[in-house]
Amino acid sequence: MLVACAVLLALTGPLSEAKTTTLEFWTISLRPMFDDYINGLIREYEKANPGIRIEWKDFPITVITQKLTAAIAGGVAPDVVNLNTGMALSLAERRALVNIGKEFPQYQDTYFEGLWNSARLNDGVYAFPWYVVTHVVIYNKDIFARAGLDPNKPPSTWEEVEAYARQIKAKTGLYGWMPFINFVTDLIEMRVALTDETRKRATFNTPEAVARLQWYRTLMEDDIIPRESLQAGYAGALDRYMAGKVGMIVTGPQFLSRVKANAPDIYKVTGVGPYPMFKGGAIAAPLMNLTIPGASKNWAEAAKFAAYVTGDEAQLAFCKIVTILPSTKKAAADPFFTQTDDTVESVARMYAARQMQYAVEGDLTLPHSADLAGKLGAAVEAVVYGEKGAKEALDQAAAEWNKILAKER
DSSP states (O other), rough: HHHHHHHHHHHHHHHTOOEEEEEEEEEETTTTTHHHHHHHHHHHHHHHHHTTEEEEEOOOOOTTHHHHHHHHHTTOSSEEEEEEEHHHHHHHTTOOOOHHHHOOGGGGBBBOOHHHGGGGGGEOOOOOOEEEEOOEEEEEEHHHHHHHOOOOOOOOOOOHHHHHHHHHHHHHEEEEEOOOOOOOHHHHHTTTTTTOTSSSSSSOOHHHHHHHHHHHHHHHHHTSSTTHHHHHHHHHHHHHHHHHOEEEEEEEEEEEEEHHHHHHHHHOOOOOOOOOOTTTOEEEEEEEEOOBBTTSOHHHHHHHHHHHTTSSHHHHHHHHSSSOOOOOOOHEEEEEEEHSSOOOOHHHHHHHHHHGGGEEEOOOOOOTHHHHHHHHHHHHHHHHSSSOHEEEHHHHHHHHHHHHHTTTT
């Protein structure tokens, strides 16, 4: 009998040895800068969850979906994957991701509603919202004073942005505002639907969209905004701001550290204000998410780990080492975001966090998004530079979108 038991133990191993589940966790471009943070999260999680081991891999954004598709096809799918919302919805349309909203609805109330719904497709939600950024107004108080504006009163509406920009140009000869024109963002914030409910037909060529596009053209024709506004991007606007050659820009709070380091004299006269919202009550905020591939063999364990990484404590700690905002309501209510120490960084962080209740996904989240963005961008360029009328250009872009979206039928 004793011999039989010994043989059985030899075959099965010690009865007390627990099974270990390994979760493969993929992120986008967080190595090596955030090695300490991510490895610390993993150590704490494994310590609190015996039997779970996390294997972390990091990939550039340009290759992660290709690698994920190959891994799923090869039967070696990871368990938790960092994707932006466009990538997540593209895979959700191919039924490659777990419907988080259906399988794990207990996590929904943790997050801001607009961010939880960013990865919504039909009746499903396919991602845990992770980190995000909203924009603020950064302005030069010295230029405001020279233009006869109150240095302590930044613009609060787009109408005021235009009025301030015109006054600065008239009084100082400087550009008052240099925008980074992202018309997709404008449409999202104006609550202009990009497509109908089927996501197969463009609907953005509305009178509101035409008026907004014509507004940019008028500002360009009147020389109120620089001609290079369309191509220069945030970097070009920030460079002009740090050179003291523009009164205000709209950008993320994280860029204040560059102003402080590269243009200390401009930093000393910099003020910040909240983002000027449209009446639609939305602020576009490009979002990073965590998803669970449907081919994962560990859905429940993966969801628990994803909820931990995107949870209040983990996100708050992340936000304290890099200028991002949390997608969870409790973390955003922490004194770190609600109190200031009179630095412009802390004031910007407060405004940005306060705006989170209005945050919605700001990226184009349709299939063939690069092609679609190119068609709309070409229309915007043709209008702003006076080559086409706004209505004509948007109608043409919508027709081109319909052809591209038809490929998905």
